[in-house]
Amino acid sequence: MITSVEEALLQARENMTPFFDAADGMRRDLEARGWSPAMAEQVAAKFLILIMTGGRS
Known part of the structure; x- marks a missing residue:
């Protein structure tokens, strides 16, 4: 049986x-455009943070 916490976590992951x-x-x-993997990762991480915080980082 799935608990409400487990269900909420599964829903959050899906969303x-x-x-x-x-x-x-x-x-x-x-990376395909020639950026270094480290720099591309940093930009993508910042993008993800901005999405998750609604632009308030």
Whole structure:
């Protein structure tokens, strides 16, 4: 039996998946354009933080 906490966590993960996918896509695109993996990761992480905080980081 799934508890309400487990259900809430599963729902949160499902709702956040598009954001993680967008950040991963951004990172891959930046790397394909010649950015270093470390810099692309930093930009994608900042993008993800801005999405999650509504632009208040």
